[in-house]
Amino acid sequence: MTTAYEAVTAALEWLTRQFTITFITGNRYKLFLTGLRNTLIIAFGAVIIGTFIGAVVAMIRVYSAQSGKLRALDKLCGAYLAVFRGTPIVVQLLIMYYIVFSFIDNGISIAVLAFGINSGAYVAEIVRAGILAVDIGQTEAGRSLGLSSGKTMRLIVLPQAIKNILPALGNELIALLKDTSVAGYVTVKDLAQAGENVRTLTAEPYFSLLFVAAVYFLLVMCITKILRIAERRLAKSDRH
Amino acid sequence: MIVIEGLVKKFGANTVLDRVTERVRPGEKVAVIGPSGSGKSTLLRCLNLLERPDEGRILFDGEEITGPKCDADSVRRRMGMVFQHFNLFGNMTVLKNITLAPVKLKIMTPGEAEEAARALLSRIGLTDKADAYPAMLSGGQKQRVAIVRALAMNPRVMLFDEPTSALDPEMVGEVLDVIREVAEAGMTMVIVTHEMGFAREVASRVMFIDGGRVKETGPPKEIFDAPRDPRLQEFLSKVI
Numbered sequence: 443m444t445t446a447y448e449a450v451t452a453a454l455e456w457l458t459r460q461f462t463i464t465f466i467t468g469n470r471y472k473l474f475l476t477g478l479r480n481t482l483i484i485a486f487g488a489v490i491i492g493t494f495i496g497a498v499v500a501m502i503r504v505y506s507a508q509s510g511k512l513r514a515l516d517k518l519c520g521a522y523l524a525v526f527r528g529t530p531i532v533v534q535l536l537i538m539y540y541i542v543f544s545f546i547d548n549g550i551s552i553a554v555l556a557f558g559i560n561s562g563a564y565v566a567e568i569v570r571a572g573i574l575a576v577d578i579g580q581t582e583a584g585r586s587l588g589l590s591s592g593k594t595m596r597l598i599v600l601p602q603a604i605k606n607i608l609p610a611l612g613n614e615l616i617a618l619l620k621d622t623s624v625a626g627y628v629t630v631k632d633l634a635q636a637g638e639n640v641r642t643l644t645a646e647p648y649f650s651l652l653f654v655a656a657v658y659f660l661l662v663m664c665i666t667k668i669l670r671i672a673e674r675r676l677a678k679s680d681r682h
Numbered sequence: 683m684i685v686i687e688g689l690v691k692k693f694g695a696n697t698v699l700d701r702v703t704e705r706v707r708p709g710e711k712v713a714v715i716g717p718s719g720s721g722k723s724t725l726l727r728c729l730n731l732l733e734r735p736d737e738g739r740i741l742f743d744g745e746e747i748t749g750p751k752c753d754a755d756s757v758r759r760r761m762g763m764v765f766q767h768f769n770l771f772g773n774m775t776v777l778k779n780i781t782l783a784p785v786k787l788k789i790m791t792p793g794e795a796e797e798a799a800r801a802l803l804s805r806i807g808l809t810d811k812a813d814a815y816p817a818m819l820s821g822g823q824k825q826r827v828a829i830v831r832a833l834a835m836n837p838r839v840m841l842f843d844e845p846t847s848a849l850d851p852e853m854v855g856e857v858l859d860v861i862r863e864v865a866e867a868g869m870t871m872v873i874v875t876h877e878m879g880f881a882r883e884v885a886s887r888v889m890f891i892d893g894g895r896v897k898e899t900g901p902p903k904e905i906f907d908a909p910r911d912p913r914l915q916e917f918l919s920k921v922i
Binding site: 577579580582583584585586587588589590593597598601602605678679680 | 730732754755756757758759761762763765767769770771772773774782783786787815816817828831832835
């Protein structure tokens with residue numbers, strides 16, 4: 443009896459001590475909060491840049507393939523895709539920080555840019571597939587009414603493409619969020635880095651790392667939920 | 683109204699239209715008939731520049747529309763087109779399908795366009811479907827909406843590309859009724875069709891195309907009752 447009681451007490455004591463040194467001592471919870479903030483800034487900033495680049499690159503590639511115009515720009519887009527999908531994100535991040543923007547000492551901005559440009563390459567292929575999956579008849583109908591190719595793309599094709607590619611875009615968004623955990627390579631204090639930091643400070647791996655994992659998991663769950671809602675909204679034209 | 687001179691269209695090594703020279707006069711209802719793959723649809727699609735002819739020229743209201751400087755969008759605003767597969771915009775309600783082009787091209791205000799659209803919908807008996815999405819309509823309803831969508835632009839000419847070929851047999855009648863009504867209102871029309879009975883009844887002239895060439899053209903009575911071209915005789919013996 444006494445041994446069981448002692449075991450429980452010891453466990454509780456251990457938990458309390460772990461909690462205290464991980465979050466309370468030296469206001470270490472602030473490290474996690476700063477980390478979370480930086481992770482969110484990088485992820486959201488990169489999503490905006492990536493979506494913009496991806497949509498533009500996809501439209502250029504589709505337009506070029508259909509009309510035979512903008513050949514040079516199409517080649518450039520192809521090279522962009524090859525380079526940024528062909529090299530690891532960590533290496534791209536380091537090159538951005540130590541070579542391309544070596545004169546700027548702002549890890550977060552550079553990380554936003556690096557992740558955004560990298561994500562753009564993947565988004566471009568997703569969007570392109572989405573556009574190509576929309577029946578060519580939709581484009582022809584738009585053009586036959588006198589709408590320009592730009593208006594037809596923006597008003598008719600893209601909205602339908604986005605509906606189709608939402609799950610794939612969600613995947614990319616989730617991957618991007620988790621990819622930002624390597625931002626520490628360029629001195630950014632992101633969420634993963636906060637965990638690593640606290641692990642070193644406390645010399646205890648359990649709470650710091652498992653907590654960070656749980657926060658990432660919750661963030662991904664939130665994104666999944668939001669995408670579900672968006673999908674349902676966009677599906678209203680499918681109801682019979 | 684439309685003058686076609688020496689029109690040639692090739693898809694790769696395949697010559698689909700072989701020096702077609704024809705004209706469509708104001709108020710004429712031209713039915714284009716012929717075997718599959720004879721070039722009927724391609725001819726129609728050349729008229730509103732969905733296909734670019736390789737040789738020859740097309741004049742519309744005296745303006746050469748096949749020239750390099752011609753603004754295809756402005757030509758298409760004056761030519762309505764109805765497709766075999768309806769091509770209603772899947773992401774928009776019926777009303778939005780009809781008002782999109784007039785509003786976005788600043789031909790009508792949103793208010794005017796909606797009023798015109800509702801009037802057109804009542805003409806085809808689909809007032810109650812204004813807020814429905816295309817996926818909720820039957821094939822016949824979709825095609826009727828597609829016809830008034832084209833009419834909403836107040837075109838000078840209506841082009842119909844096999845408007846009943848994708849319909850269940852019991853829905854062909856309701857679509858032909860709408861087309862007949864448009865014809866009786868004095869619209870100039872070119873209609874590619876396999877409905878010989880309808881061509882005979884509504885067309886003011888029938889054009890038989892085979893192997894990319896216009897083999898015979900004349901009033902329906904002559905074409906159907908006294909065909910001279912042997913290929914036309916053979917074709918009619920198969921389809922009637």
